[in-house]
Amino acid sequence: MIIKEKVVKAEFIKRPNRFQAYIKLNGEESMVHVPNTGRCREILIEGCTVILREGNNDKRKTKYDLIAAYKGNKLINIDSQIPNRVVEEALLNKKILGLTKYDIVMREKTFGNSRFDFKLMDSKEQTYYLEVKGVTLENEGEAKFPDAPTERGTKHLNELIEAKKSGYGAGVLFLMQMDNINEFTPYDDMDKNFGEALRRAYRSGVDVMAYECSLGEDYITLSKSVKVKL
Template sequence: MKECLKIKEDLQEGIVVKRTNRFVVNVLQGEKIRVCHLHDTGRLKELIYPGNSVLFIDKKSHLTDCLIMAAKGSNGWVITNTLLHRELAMCLFPKNVKVIPEVKVFESRVDFFIKPDLYVETKGCTLIKNGVALFPDAPTERGKKHILTLIKAVEAGYRAELLFLIMHEGAKCFYPNYITDPEFEKLFFKALEKGVKVRSAVFSLKGKAVYYIKQVKVCRSKPRI
């Protein structure tokens, strides 16, 4: 277990009342309704629903006054703030490498270029069923575009890696969510055949710190989900 980051702000707990749109959630704190921003483009139906607990910090914008950091899951708190993804990914890279974030390649952008020749795209994974971490939890045109970009990078002589940041400590293996986005599953395995590497890292929020727990492999067989 390795500590990757600490949340500096005070974490407060509340209960989800309603998700008013994709990025705004009404949260009950005591007798007060807080209007929180949800910085995650996924559906998160298993996490953000009326009655479930969330952790948030005070952060004002023109529409909201707080930011949701995590939601209660089956194995503890599940990080839902994708703003943390870059720092978590950086925690996994060797200390002695040169990392360039947000780089343009083949009319697209990927999260990292690690000199001299490695492109890395990260994806946050918040959905788990029967110990299987699943991505995506909603159809993702952007995700499919990123896989195609990594394939092009390998074909051009670079190395490429698809890095899944799994926010459930109970994950035993990873598999592309063929129910939600069957085309993503096809491209995922095409990428493996072409030489794109896949890494799935499990993280856990304990107190105010986020820890890297372990790495899991792609499931040996197609799971029932």
């Protein structure tokens, strides 16, 4: 997908809370919105280069959203709204292995006590529930999730298990919002319960998928599958 809004580079200064950051653009310091509630501590380091997307709503408090940052030479997209849009594009373009037979792609559908990101259906009305998790944490080619404890994420995995038990297809897709990833693994040191739930889901027949992205400062698209290590 192409980011249609104007994007600019800036220097990161600090992030006082989850939703706000201060940057320096054209020699001036200003506040921007951060569309990611994760910690991103290994990415948003003082002095790093960040990518800003200009907003088009005159009523918003900040002019820009901080959507990506350079970790050394590696560009990492941190916009939490991006993964679902990228995966939807990939589903429609039949780029996700094992899910190419599904022609009907619906967003934000409820099963049990959870609302999954996608409900897919094929020509025989077979149903598949898909949950998407954006991944921004990386170290030497190994990507991990989550970068902060997530009770909601564990709840989603347990509901996917129930969907599978009810006869539906079910899967979770981890989208690396970056390229050049060797493998993906759950970050047990950050959230042991999530890691255990992911392994339990896999043993229950829930598909566990990981894909990296091809990306630049003004585009990002799902590219190829990544090895999953559980």
